Amino acid sequence: MIKIAIDKLAKSFGDDDRRTVALHDFDLSIDDGEFVCIVGPSGCGKTTVLRIVAGLETPTSGTVTIAPGSATGHPQNAMVFQEHGLFPWMTVVDNVAYSLEMRGIGKRERREQVMPFLEKIGLSRFHKHYPRDLSGGMRQRVSLARAFVADPEILLMDEPFAALDAQNKLILQEELLRIWEGSAKTVLFITHGIDEAIALGDRIVVMTAQPGRIKEIVPIDFPRPRSVAELRADPRFGALELSIWRMLEDEVRTARRQEEAAS
Amino acid sequence: MKRVNQERALTILSPVAALIVWQLASNAGLVNQRYVPSPLSIAVAGWDLALSGELAQHIGASLRRLVVGFVLGAVPGVFIGMVMGLNRWVRAALDPLVAALYPIPKIALLPLLMLVFGLGDGSKVVVVAMSVLFLTIINITVGVLQLDKIYFDVARNYGTPWPKLFRRVILPGALPTILAGLRISLGVSLVVLVGAEFVASQSGIGYLIWSSWQTLMVEQMFVGIIVITILGVLSTLFLHECERLLVPWRRD
Numbered sequence: 001m002i003k004i005a006i007d008k009l010a011k012s013f014g015d016d017d018r019r020t021v022a023l024h025d026f027d028l029s030i031d032d033g034e035f036v037c038i039v040g041p042s043g044c045g046k047t048t049v050l051r052i053v054a055g056l057e058t059p060t061s062g063t064v065t066i067a068p069g070s071a072t073g074h075p076q077n078a079m080v081f082q083e084h085g086l087f088p089w090m091t092v093v094d095n096v097a098y099s100l101e102m103r104g105i106g107k108r109e110r111r112e113q114v115m116p117f118l119e120k121i122g123l124s125r126f127h128k129h130y131p132r133d134l135s136g137g138m139r140q141r142v143s144l145a146r147a148f149v150a151d152p153e154i155l156l157m158d159e160p161f162a163a164l165d166a167q168n169k170l171i172l173q174e175e176l177l178r179i180w181e182g183s184a185k186t187v188l189f190i191t192h193g194i195d196e197a198i199a200l201g202d203r204i205v206v207m208t209a210q211p212g213r214i215k216e217i218v219p220i221d222f223p224r225p226r227s228v229a230e231l232r233a234d235p236r237f238g239a240l241e242l243s244i245w246r247m248l249e250d251e252v253r254t255a256r257r258q259e260e261a262a263s
Numbered sequence: 264m265k266r267v268n269q270e271r272a273l274t275i276l277s278p279v280a281a282l283i284v285w286q287l288a289s290n291a292g293l294v295n296q297r298y299v300p301s302p303l304s305i306a307v308a309g310w311d312l313a314l315s316g317e318l319a320q321h322i323g324a325s326l327r328r329l330v331v332g333f334v335l336g337a338v339p340g341v342f343i344g345m346v347m348g349l350n351r352w353v354r355a356a357l358d359p360l361v362a363a364l365y366p367i368p369k370i371a372l373l374p375l376l377m378l379v380f381g382l383g384d385g386s387k388v389v390v391v392a393m394s395v396l397f398l399t400i401i402n403i404t405v406g407v408l409q410l411d412k413i414y415f416d417v418a419r420n421y422g423t424p425w426p427k428l429f430r431r432v433i434l435p436g437a438l439p440t441i442l443a444g445l446r447i448s449l450g451v452s453l454v455v456l457v458g459a460e461f462v463a464s465q466s467g468i469g470y471l472i473w474s475s476w477q478t479l480m481v482e483q484m485f486v487g488i489i490v491i492t493i494l495g496v497l498s499t500l501f502l503h504e505c506e507r508l509l510v511p512w513r514r515d
Binding site: 054055056075077078079081084085087088089090098099101102130131132150 | 411413414416417419420421422423424427431432435436438510511512
């Protein structure tokens, strides 16, 4: 069953005489419960796709259709932002429980719902800390927890691990898979990392340089549950990485030329 | 002694040492007592003023004007600043007015205000309120505008209704800037108040300083200067304490 149907999506910014076409003719269908990763050179409009699906931006033309879910009272989607997405003035427990607070759930019940989740990701000791007291990895873990506690049908992730060091990234990827597998949530995951996309996704959408279009869609059929670390040692992993890099290489060079021309 | 304690002891000892040096210099005749009286004679003058009840009266008068004027300026200032920060239409409409009125040294309006509000407390309260108002508006507007866009994105993504957006996101997000702005406003209002009391008052610390000068009672003048300094320090400490309580996520 198709969960998200994106049809001829286009987005341009700016006035008539200085118009930037960020996105052009973007078509994509995502199945219910599927994990789709989007990779592409910087400025290719991948974040724009995500923001349009999240309803944070309106497309210039084209449509996004989301199949209604069975459960009511849950948000349709929750977004995990790159970094600094946590409210600095709220403690960990308040940040994680934000969606529940917005649904009008009382303080005691919020705590009861959130604490087991913090336990699961090893942050219960820090529930009264403010984000500034946490490391980058812990902060992104809190962001993940906030999105999962909202219990949305669709998870939208905008390079959530981009600012982390290699080891923390690996741990967070493993954790994301562990929480996601069996949750039946549909995921749209934006990343710069080809290896990250292969390790996490069911399919990888490779985008062109600006204006962003789909260049190719690569299915990834490693069985689940996956271990990111073991997957990386698989020779097929390296082969996939190379072939996706070949698709991306020209686009990255084009994007670089565009940037140089603009500056 | 631990290093921290040593440092703490030094911060108390150094002003005391300075006072002792000052006193000794006065005794030795190195400082002209007509201009700069010795610490002891200032203390005696201060003691006399306190005993007669005059000092309390002056402090009371100044504090009353300061608090009333500050509140009258800060409360509408915070409100207008918030609305200007949140609504571009209001901002566009009010920006030129604020920009035109802000640079006027408010003390220059004192004669005009005395015509309108009379010679009593009214004119002094209004001149303090006006100097606080525009400073607060500008600070709060900037504070709201500086809020990172990502917080609004997160709030929208989780379906935050307006009242909660204000209470849980905008207000706490802008609070550090609001408090910093109020601290500056408080300093400015002290300056304006003392200025107003110099020329147009029969009570208050500013009046004490000015009338002591006119009658060449230099010790009393110094008492007034020291009292107004202490008032400034205490009010800053008070706002710092508010900041500590209201903005715990910024604590170092």
